[in-house]
Amino acid sequence: MKYEVDELDHGIIKHLSKDGRLSFTELSIRLQVTEKTIRLRYKNLLDKGFLEVVGVVNPLAVGLKAGAIIQVKVKANSISKVIEDLKEIREIRFITVTSGEYPILFQITVKDQIRITEILREVNKIECITEVNTIIQLEVHKNTFEYIF
Numbered sequence: 308m309k310y311e312v313d314e315l316d317h318g319i320i321k322h323l324s325k326d327g328r329l330s331f332t333e334l335s336i337r338l339q340v341t342e343k344t345i346r347l348r349y350k351n352l353l354d355k356g357f358l359e360v361v362g363v364v365n366p367l368a369v370g371l372k373a374g375a376i377i378q379v380k381v382k383a384n385s386i387s388k389v390i391e392d393l394k395e396i397r398e399i400r401f402i403t404v405t406s407g408e409y410p411i412l413f414q415i416t417v418k419d420q421i422r423i424t425e426i427l428r429e430v431n432k433i434e435c436i437t438e439v440n441t442i443i444q445l446e447v448h449k450n451t452f453e454y455i456f
Contacts, residue, residue, distance in 0.1 A: 378441075379410075380437045409440060
């Protein structure tokens with residue numbers, strides 16, 4: 308049976324996406340239900356894969372001050388192979404398949420421009436990549452984990 312996320316589940320997700328440290332007690336007050344209800348719904352959201360609990364790192368606080376979004380073109384029928392190769396580069400934090408001219412886009416956050424250059428050298432060694440477009444991030448003005456649904 309397929310689980311449907313209802314208004315209460317949406318409320319739990321919304322509040323936790325803004326502050327993942329909220330207690331079940333505080334959630335129950337804000338959503339006007341019992342703490343037991345929140346506890347059961349939270350467990351269900353975890354079990355069904357609607358919610359994951361992770362610590363989000365502030366990159367600046369840990370010395371990661373440089374970022375780039377990198378787009379790559381690849382040889383025909385090699386997207387999966389290139390993605391697997393990119394996954395091996397530790398600093399790559401996000402990889403997506405996209406439409407348009409560049410079928411793969413990934414993002415890195417590192418300590419400095421020197422490390423961006425080193426990663427680009429690693430990327431250029433991947434055989435099936437035919438072209439790379441690098442976009443250096445100068446300032447980040449919004450980075451949220453709140454999803455509107």
